[in-house]
Amino acid sequence: MLIVDKDLCVGCEVCVDNCAFGAITVIDGLAVVGDACTLCGACVDSCEVEALHIEGGEKSVQADLDSWSGVWVYCEFRAGLLAPVSLELLGIGRKLADARGVKLSAVLIGSDTGESAAKLIAHGADIVYRADNAALKYFTDETYGAVLTKLIQEHKPEVVLAGATAIGRSFIPGVANTLGAGLTADCTQLDIRADDGALLQTRPAFGGNIMATIVCPHSRPQMSTVRPNVMKALDTDASRSGELIDVDLEPAMLQAKVQVLESVISEHDDVNIQESDILVGGGRGLESEKGFDLIRELAKSLNGSVAASRAAVDSKWIGYPHQVGQTGKTVAPKLYIACGISGAIQHVAGMQSAETIVAINRDAEAPIFNVADFGIVGDLFEVLPKLISTIEGRQK
């Protein structure tokens, strides 16, 4: 419960300005808390006269923060392959570890992992903890969670990163919960605060309208998941050397209530847009499912793939696997052509890492032009056919 100390409150309204939920009003010079209060604590932190506190919400600080050291990356391995996000996380992990002056470790869990450990070292890891066992062939929350939790408890890393993939999203929260650690999901930026080693975890908040930087100052490890295609992998350096540690697996860690009978690679909706170098994205400006034929034609002429805004997906003009953005996929192609897409922050969050962005929109004020390298103001039904015939003409 949020308590206002009437003797200390000066009615300055700073808490009103800092409450994102509009839960505080000042009446007769005193702050009054309404039902919309979520106990987020923003007002408590902002109150200079310390007139606000949350009863029963005192933060408990873990006693041994200094005994946690090192940056770890959970490196996803599935169907015989390392997930690209694992290498991307080693890229940012390397920066964080260097800033902290500590080692970067990779955790590899699976079966028949082959040369993957060497690949992780070549991409920046100093140490690889490898749990390679037939019982870990298929992912289950219980087995993977048990292995990672045990390793963290034994070695006490200060920071643990994982991909915000289906697997990462599934078992990392359980690991954080078992450890009593904080976890920030879907980060788009990570940094380290030099004085206390706090991991600065930035992610979109309030529907993507603001970027929030979150710290977990009172507990370790500091855990984050990061979406694929947000961070950059380092170039392979085959001359790097590192230490490979095979993890002792206790039988209890390999027991799961869930038994995976078969794992099948999905082949629906032709292509993984996260792997395409060229994407042509279509939005509500296409007006109908038929409008996407133009997008497909342009994508085909460029040997690229088709992406879409949520408005187009919600209208059922194209399937969800094509959606780019906060609730879709994050992409980082060499070229992204946005056609009839306004450039809402939730869409831009998923494509702003593209090397070159071209926007076609009939509204010169559309926000997509703020992130575009090249813009064409015009009706896409006129622009696209001309563009397609020009490209095809040059290919002859």
Ligand SMILES: Cc1cc2nc3c(=O)[nH]c(=O)nc-3n(C[C@H](O)[C@H](O)[C@H](O)COP(=O)(O)OP(=O)(O)OC[C@H]3O[C@@H](n4cnc5c(N)ncnc54)[C@H](O)[C@@H]3O)c2cc1C
């Ligand atoms: C929590 C949350 C999550 C979200 N997640 C996503 C997400 O993952 N991905 C996403 O895309 N959105 C997401 N959204 C929705 C987002 O806010 C926008 O509503 C959506 O991106 C709009 O899609 P659009 O640009 O296609 O449509 P609109 O905003 O309607 O824009 C259509 C554009 O087409 C232009 N246009 C129209 N006709 C033509 C023409 N003939 N020629 C040229 N230009 C034309 C218009 O000028 C306009 O700029 C999310 C929203 C919320 C609240």
